[in-house]
Amino acid sequence: RKEVEQDPGPFNVPEGATVAFNCTYSNSASQSFFWYRQDCRKEPKLLMSVYSSGNEDGRFTAQLNRASQYISLLIRDSKLSDSATYLCVQIGGSQGNLIFGKGTKLSVKP
């Protein structure tokens, strides 16, 4: 079983919609999680960290559910510019390397 799993999508939503992605992880000892965003033919960039208490940054909300071993990303009032692939990341292993999910593709349509 892959350590970090995501629904690849694509999620096709209209502008203004609310959309949510989940990501499951297998390493229960992992302490840190992140969401990265990757635009087409570009490098991944940090979107936000995921805290146990949940955190919000404008239209974006990230949450961690340790009991069920998943993290989520909620995007409210989606914009055309939100179209991208969203990568779930955990710090795993004894050496602290970052492990990426394959990503969930989001396409926001006018």
Added chain:
Amino acid sequence: DAGVIQSPRHEVTEMGQEVTLRCKPISGHNSLFWYRQTMMRGLELLIYFNNNVPIDDSGMPEDRFSAKMPNASFSTLKIQPSEPRDSAVYFCASTLGKELFFGSGTQLSVL
């Protein structure tokens, strides 16, 4: 800051040739990662260095792949001999803490 710098941006080569990818991390960052990205497998960690020392190379596919970090400002990933299945985007990334900063990647095509 110029960010993580990778070269070349694109590399097209023939099967059997040696390929060398280069990376200059952000100045002051103490960890450097090499990732490979394909549609089928996503982003795969190949190897990472901490203070120039290789920490985990379990992701290196086979002996054809090797990576070095002779100093804090330079790293190379070498494939010898290259094969068509090595075609992918290779990303280098560096960090001082938790946020990973990626270079623009090298698009490698092995014919």
